[in-house]
Amino acid sequence: MADIIRKVHIGVIGAADCSDTAARLACEVGRHIAINKAVLFCGGLGGVMEMAAKGAREEGGLTVGLLPGFNFSDANPYIDIAIPSGLSHARNMLVVRASMAIIAVEGSFGTLSEIALALKIGRPVIGLQTWDIGPEIIKAQTAREAVEKALHMVNRQ
Amino acid sequence: MADIIRKVHIGVIGAADCSDTAARLACEVGRHIAINKAVLFCGGLGGVMEMAAKGAREEGGLTVGLLPGFNFSDANPYIDIAIPSGLSHARNMLVVRASMAIIAVEGSFGTLSEIALALKIGRPVIGLQTWDIGPEIIKAQTAREAVEKALHMVNRQ
């Protein structure tokens, strides 16, 4: 089956409670993910997760939300595929594993846990105004640069 | 956001090692899921999972595979959205929670665990030549009937 071409999965992580700047960045990140025909993965809730999904939707992209709780209706309105995991914050690991590269936008401790899990298992992490915990996080200045770097990292794997 | 219309998620469960009859049934189930514009969820591996995804693909449907392992490449070639959970058989619960109704085709102990988890948390289970553990499993004779009953159960929720 040499002709199977898997879609690229890009995860966008960040807090449900985020700054206006992070919201704008996340929306732009989502747009560029969709423009590049990648699938957007996120935690499915509000804030950065919602704005990234909104941006992807505006460009006709596909969005997947891996929810911590039990209800499909917990997902923000821009999620196409809502997956209620029932695993609480253990779903953070699912977001990381489902993504081939991860873009972190700002974020608090939940985001930091996802960054650390990603680095632990070897998923590339691109950072936009997020935790500065070492050179393993690939820094980007703009949403477009972040998505380009994420795609570059996936393609060289 | 009263106009959000979530897609219907139908899970198809069954063994990686299945009979020819089960393979044919699973493929037909997948076709009818896609014809009815629902999203197919499954465990992403071979046998019933693969045939159901194949059928859905043939009708232009969207397929999601919740994998037990760590690699995207574990998914069968008909999976659009492969999610490597890394949770081993604990991913059975994810398949159940991600689905609004479940169609069991034949199946061994893994399938039985999913049927039981589904009934435990209140997801409707439609059975096609599967475990006979009581009246809670809604029986169907054909793939088409199984999908119709699954959709009916989702719509009345």
Place this chain on the structure above:
Amino acid sequence: MADIIRKVHIGVIGAADCSDTAARLACEVGRHIAINKAVLFCGGLGGVMEMAAKGAREEGGLTVGLLPGFNFSDANPYIDIAIPSGLSHARNMLVVRASMAIIAVEGSFGTLSEIALALKIGRPVIGLQTWDIGPEIIKAQTAREAVEKALHMVNRQ
């Protein structure tokens, strides 16, 4: 480290809402687990789980409760080591994996999911008035017989 002698872990599974007969059986099962110096594992809640832990405690045994929720206080009063998993019913898989053999007492769909997961991954299951899903479940008539058969299965592994 050839002299490491791991304690035997016996899981007791059954419903939180159980019959008087199941409660008595579970308590006797717990007693015999403790008398045989094995550690009792269970889901940590009421009914069969509580009565098994009570029985083990009465004989000075150690009891571990793998809880579905978030609070230590969800455990019944006879649990020594309460582990709030936050995984909801996905913790059923933890109960199975933590146990070297499993004794099912009566039980409903949650119990059935654990029996099926156990058989899927090769953990021996001893049944006391529980689901009759095939010869893979080793039947026992008394609590003592169930514990003896469980220990026998662990020792021959």
Place this chain on the structure above:
Amino acid sequence: MADIIRKVHIGVIGAADCSDTAARLACEVGRHIAINKAVLFCGGLGGVMEMAAKGAREEGGLTVGLLPGFNFSDANPYIDIAIPSGLSHARNMLVVRASMAIIAVEGSFGTLSEIALALKIGRPVIGLQTWDIGPEIIKAQTAREAVEKALHMVNRQ
């Protein structure tokens, strides 16, 4: 049941591959946990996890190892209660939830993910030569001070 007195659970987190200093610190932490009659929780593997369990054992303490893999034999020789979760790194969340307070000794990305998850869900984190990600980590200079601070945080909850 007002007279139930739950044992205090202290988690010790750190890398399987650690410095000599971290190994010595972890062993001392384990000793003080046992001296204070608390139960030691850890990831069950080598390095900091093994040395902490060794220290606790030397003082007659009880040790629990929440393993990422499938085998009881993955546990280091100082683990009394080995729990193979089969959840891979998602078991990090289990270590956090099972502990009432957490002591981080040095550590790499896996440890950072546990620190972040702990702070996310409100478990106190005491740091010994570990990640410096903000004032939420309570710093300690010695193993004894770390355990005292951990117990203090649990008791005031």
